[in-house]
Amino acid sequence: MAKTSLRSQRRSRRPMSQINVVPFIDVMLVLLIIFMITAPMLQQGVEVDLPEAQAEALDDGTEAAEPLVVTVDAAGALSLNQGPRVNEPLAPEEMTEIVIQFLEDHPGTQTYVRGDRNVDYGRVIDAMIALQRAGGGRVGLITEPPRDD
Incomplete structure (x- = not known):
């Protein structure tokens, strides 16, 4: 009887082959919050009160990196x-x-x-x-x- 209980203990202690993704999700949520907070602060520029106009955007067919x-x-x-x-x-x-x-x-x-x-x-x-x-x-x-x- 002692041998069967010893075998059942060995079988129940086999290593799991699944990956625990909970810590990964936690880290990703923290990074998401950090980026959401810091992204508006990265916008630099001169404060200008632009006039309003109803006009179409210019499109000359070229794709420049930044005007x-x-x-x-x-x-x-x-x-x-x-x-x-x-x-x-x-x-x-x-x-x-x-x-x-x-x-x-x-x-x-x-x-x-x-x-x-x-x-x-x-x-x-x-x-x-x-x-x-x-x-x-x-x-x-x-x-x-x-x-x-």
Whole structure:
């Protein structure tokens, strides 16, 4: 009788061939929460109150990695979203030099201007002209779609 009970104990202690995924799920949920919290903080940029306009998005058939955007904030300061001084205030001449160098390194990049709705319209036009002189070609304006109230 003692032999049969010893055999049954050996059989019940066989290693399991299943993987326990509960710790994996716990780690994934923690990472998901961390990424959900940190993702909005990674968005950098200059705060601009864009005007609203009902317009179609431009599609010229090219798929550039990221367009070059000149931002004109409410105070009239210029900044770029790419280059050596990202989102820093730039003088118009300095911005033009950076754009020329950037477009030489990345030909065919789309160029846009983001102008605050409260900035003098002349400052937005000056930014567009500077982009065109730097070799930007067609320059687009960035707006927000109208809100449904």
